[in-house]
Amino acid sequence: MTEPIWLSVDLVVAIHGEQLREFGGPAGLRDPGMLESALARPRNKWSFGEEDLAVLAAAYAFGVARNHPFVDGNKRAALLSLITFLGLNGIDFEAPNSEAVVMIQGLASGEIDEEGLARWIRDNWPVEAKTTVATKAKPKAAKRGSKRAMKTAKKLSPSAPKKRR
Template identity: 35%
Template structure:
């Protein structure tokens, strides 16, 4: 039996995005409201096996579908990280290595839920 999970809302994602844009800069704004709403709802589909697959689905949708004007890779990673944290997991590792790996996955067209889920799980530690 799978446990109940907490999910990020549209307001959560926009709030995280706002913080990231203030901190790191870039052109801010929503480019595609529909893509953003779909990304927020995607992890809640019943066919994902665990929270890592759900985080990967969120991450993939935000990075690949570009719902924001700028900062899509940043929000993708941050949203997946926050999603895992609110569900009892923390990603551990060097942020620069995470960033480099994400860029490498994107450049090699390997940035997919199927590869992201195991990668997130490999770097996660249960916190509760």
């Protein structure tokens, strides 16, 4: 099985910065070690034989949402990490915004566990997609997923006014 394309610290920090520019909130990485820990979670699962992309994506979201590495925007960063990881690995993930908000808020509060999030991801999986690592990434899927994720992230944002450009 081909190893997935993983998220880097720099990529997640950039994703976080993008959503802060779009929706507002204080910037800052509260704890770099907690971000590194969150991003190591799916790699650890992979090293022990986990190949299900839904499980690996859920591990990213769980780690970011629960480790709370950023000053603000952790739930938004968790959702964007999940969708970006899937997109980088050829999955054009799309779920109803209202469900995504409920799932990520539930994950952050402890009402939804990592396994429950992985089930939800699979329930919203594109019909044509494989559940294990894709052999060829589709960058367009990552870009489309990221745009949708940004719209959903807005719903996870506190009522901060949108910045004018």
